[in-house]
Structures are given as structure tokens and as C-alpha cells.
Amino acid sequence: MIRLPFVLLFSSLLFSAGVYGVLARRNAVMVLMAIELMLNAVNVNLVAFSSSLRDVGGQIFALFVIAVAAAEVGIGLAIVILLFRNRASINVDEVNLLRW
């Protein structure tokens, strides 16, 4: 028996924290963590709307988002480790090989 706007406010706060983390952090692993925060905000919204609209589809999409997040973290950390092996640094400000 929770009012929906409270849940939506919680998720928008999580999302804003994630936006700040992606913009402000220099460490690539911290950027990935902030992306996880944003994905979680989306999941909170999906599950809250699924529960209030009485349709289980939203929860299934939240599960799909969790699976995509797991795949993303796996690939992302592999890239970060490769980056560290080649440049001895995971500062995203220094990775500008593709910049023209």
C-alpha cells in the first residue's frame, strides 16, 4: 500500500546520482558503477508500474534489464582490464585515441 509518486521520486534520485557519477568520475570502474545506478532506477520504475498496473510484464522486463546489466558489466570490466594492461591507467580522460 505505497503511493506511486514516492517510488518514482526514489528512482529519479537514483537516476540523478547516476548521471552525476557518469559525468564527474574519471575512474572507468566508477563510471560503470554509476551506470548500474541508472539501470537500477529504471528497474525500480518498471517494477513499481508493473505492480500498480497489475501486469506482470514490467517485472519480466526488469529481469531482462538485470541480465543486460550483467552482460554489460562483464564486457565493460574486460575492456577496463585490457585498457589497464595497455596504458597502465583507467582514467577515462586520458583515453582519447578515437578523438579527432
Added chain:
Amino acid sequence: MSAQEYAFAVVAAVGAISAIAVVTARNVVHAALYLVVTLLSVGATFLLVGAEFAGWVQILIYVGAIVILFLFGLMLTKAPIGRDTLDNQRRWLGVLVALGVFAGLVFLIDQAFPLADARPFEALRANTGSVGAAMFRDFVLPFEAISFLLLAALIGAIVLARKDEGT
């Protein structure tokens, strides 16, 4: 306010504070541990709105697997500690953008679901059985696609991270 709403207020406050701590912590390992608290509070939110299966999957997959991956990533890359090396110089711009996003979202939520006439909703009690039935009745193709994506990501991560031992 109902008992569930009080419980949600506590969970949301803990989650919000630790989410802000994740993006402001000066020690990368502390940030990962704050992330655990945030993910647990999101899982508790799922349980409070009646999404039993999604809540436990959240706790199992995120806290049990993804955070461990993050900690391994932090261990394998010697990350410097301290605000100047962790954050870039234009973080005030980031604060501005994040506050703008938050204000915009709050405005939209208030327009779409005014708090004054918001009524508590009867939570859909989705247990594992109903989620599984819906998933394998209506969402079989997306399920197969996501399985294939995970397999591809797994193989890709192994190929990317392994050392080339000279063929």
C-alpha cells in the same frame, strides 16, 4: 501512511543516501560497498511493492555477482584514491546537470501523478510461479534473445581479457 509506506520511507532514505555516497566517495572500495547498500535497498523496494521474484533476483545477481565483479575489477586495476584523481575538474558542471535532470523528473512526476490525490495502490503479489508462467508464455522469444546475448557477452569477455600467450 501505512506500515509499508513507513518501511519504504526508511528503505528509500538509506538507498538515496548511499547512492549519493557511491558517486562522491573518495575510496573506490568504499564506493563499491555503498553500491551494495543501494542495491539491497532497491531489492527491498521490489519486495515492498510485491515483486517477490524480481527482489530476490536483484539481491542474488547484483549483490552476489555484479558487485563481486566490480571488486575484482578494482583489485586488478590499481586505482588511485583521493578526490582529485577520482573526479575530473569540471564536476560542478556534473552537479548542475544532475540537479537539472532531477528537477525535470520531479516536475514531470508531479504533473503526471500529483502527490495530493495519489492513492496507495494494491500491490500485485507476483510470486515466482506467475512470473515464470508469464515469461514462458508471452516472452519466450525475448528470453531466448537475452540468453544468447549473455552467452555472446561471456565469450566476448573471455576473448577480451585473456592474455595472448603467443601462438
